[in-house]
Amino acid sequence: MKAFLAAFFVIVLLAALGGYYYLTRYGSPVGTPFSSELSGDLGTLVRLAGAFMNTNGEERTFLVLFQNNMELRPGGGFIGSFGILKVKDGSVTSFASHDVVNFDGRIPDTVPAPYPLPETLGVKSLKLRDSNISPDWSVNAKAAEDFYKMGKGEEELDGVIGITTNVLTSFLSVVGPVEVPGYPGEYDAETGVLDLEYQVEQAFYKQGISRGERKSIMNLLGNIILERAKALPLGGKYDLFKVVLDDLHRKDIQISFKDEALQEIVRAAGWSGEIDREWGKDYLLAVDSNMNSFKTDYRMRRSMDYAIDLSGERAKARLTVTYEHTAKEKDFMTKDYQSFARIYVPEGSWLESVSGNAKPAVFGSDLGKKYFGAIVQIPLGATRSVTWSYVLPEDFDTADYDLLIEKQPGLNDVPVTITVKEKDGTVTEKRFILNRPARWSALE
Incomplete structure (x- = not known):
């Protein structure tokens, strides 16, 4: 070393x-x-x-x-x-x-x-x-x-x-x-x-x-x-x-x-590893913390599906993180996966529900953001999804929408789908691979 x-x-x-x-x-x-x-x-x-x-x-x-x-x-x-x-x-x-x-x-x-x-x-x-x-x-x-x-x-x-x-x-x-x-x-x-x-x-x-x-x-x-x-x-x-x-x-x-x-x-x-604390529009950062002391993340594959609805009185968001455990049996570095999963969202957001978690959710404020967290467990060979549904802040600007989605250090490429429903009901979808910070307005 x-x-x-x-x-x-x-x-x-x-x-x-x-x-x-x-x-x-x-x-x-x-x-x-x-x-x-x-x-x-x-x-x-x-x-x-x-x-x-x-x-x-x-x-x-x-x-x-x-x-x-x-x-x-x-x-x-x-x-x-x-x-x-x-x-x-x-x-x-x-x-x-x-x-x-x-x-x-x-x-x-x-x-x-x-x-x-x-x-x-x-x-x-x-x-x-x-x-x-x-x-x-x-x-x-x-x-x-x-x-x-x-x-x-x-x-x-x-x-x-x-x-x-x-x-x-x-x-x-x-x-x-x-x-x-x-x-x-x-x-x-x-x-x-x-x-x-x-x-x-x-x-x-x-x-x-x-x-x-x-x-x-x-x-x-x-x-x-x-x-x-x-x-x-x-x-x-x-x-x-x-x-x-x-x-x-x-x-x-x-x-x-x-x-x-x-x-x-x-x-x-963009090399300091700091998250953006000045961004004033929609924000998303999904963070996992391996809680089983094994090197199981080598076998994990993730994808994210983020949908936001701007057509109502309050903007509502839904994030689904899907985990695929590609290992079929336990070995010296792999077993059932357990993570403390958190998502960082705009301060003032309110969690409505979370599904797919193994233990009750927690929440708090950190780094100028609101976070929601929960323990998730993925057995060997299984695919599981965790869905977070929440309301964005009351003063959230729905007229000029933009999103910054940041990447957790150490996490490899993550396929992401983002769907935005505008005020007039128009729906736009974009797909990309998350491997560095990305802005909705800059995506093709």
């Missing part, structure tokens, strides 16, 4: 510079609809890379959280390990990795865990591994730093970075497949994450590797990926640049800086 996370930072620099030199030499790809977006993102990434490569001899320190989104959490995935990354003038000066369970043993039991962690997982006190309980990365970053200090962490942090296992898949799509000396098989973009999970959880025992050394393969894999990335031709570095940008937009990489100027750069680019 140490080598992989350090390699990640260097690869981002390579991607920024590779993309810059490619576009400078060859120009934007002709006919590509996102070429202007790529050019804008490139400028942002190069500015960030420049900030790291020219620190005037000062060392900057970052807390890096590795989030396994096969066990989905609101901020991206279960935090199994973390690292302290130090950089100076474009070089990684040191990287120390830590097992989060061992570190959490140093944190006092003084922060009560919120519902439903005590009821489902028996977690009574919040610590670093459960610090990403918000869908907003700025909130999680602050919590992670607080827990780091509570655990007697000695470094003064300049920021907090979160990355999910999807980033490994992205890198392998460009540099892979990869063979690791001393280990069987190869790791590719299609099954590499799953194969790695099997290696560190099951296969190591059969290979005579001690439990304490079972994750050594991650260091080897990280070094190989880094060397492959360095050796890429200019076009390959441009491909790497594009997948890194995609990971940033999908919230598989989230960045929180203490330096407000740097933070504003990533916020404007």
Whole structure:
């Protein structure tokens, strides 16, 4: 893990510079609809890379959280390990990795865990591994730093970075497949994450590797990926640049800086992992939090159907989230799925009913939104739907409708259908894949 996370930072620099030199030499790809977006993102990434490569001899320190989104959490995935990354003038000066369970043993039991962690997982006190309980990365970053200090962490942090296992898949799509000396098989973009999970959880025992050394393969894999990335031709570095940008937009990489100027750069680019608190029209964010301690999210498929009726005195909305459990039997990483599902909607909304939930719904206010939440359970091989019906705020503007739908960090592509019934009864339907924030008015 140490080598992989350090390699990640260097690869981002390579991607920024590779993309810059490619576009400078060859120009934007002709006919590509996102070429202007790529050019804008490139400028942002190069500015960030420049900030790291020219620190005037000062060392900057970052807390890096590795989030396994096969066990989905609101901020991206279960935090199994973390690292302290130090950089100076474009070089990684040191990287120390830590097992989060061992570190959490140093944190006092003084922060009560919120519902439903005590009821489902028996977690009574919040610590670093459960610090990403918000869908907003700025909130999680602050919590992670607080827990780091509570655990007697000695470094003064300049920021907090979160990355999910999807980033490994992205890198392998460009540099892979990869063979690791001393280990069987190869790791590719299609099954590499799953194969790695099997290696560190099951296969190591059969290979005579001690439990304490079972994750050594991650260091080897990280070094190989880094060397492959360095050796890429200019076009390959441009491909790497594009997948890194995609990971940033999908919230598989989230960045929180203490330096407000740097933070504003990533916020404007949509890379800060913050939800939009200023949006004043219709809003939707669906959030799942795996509550069974297994890596079952790898086997889950989701779709969403959102319908809003603007024809009455009050605007009414109905969201149906359908979960498909693709696994047929229990194994070392999969069993029946259980999630604390929440939806964030405009403040002032009122829940009328929810169906398909296993336990009574809860509600509250957070991040300038209203949220409704409930425990949902999906047995192996089953498909279940949860439907939320609610009334939007009394002062909701039905004349000039627009919707912002945001994506949970760590969640993969979700098919979405949106149906809007206007004041005059006209019905419009749009379908798309949710993999980054989307606005109704901008959808085709």
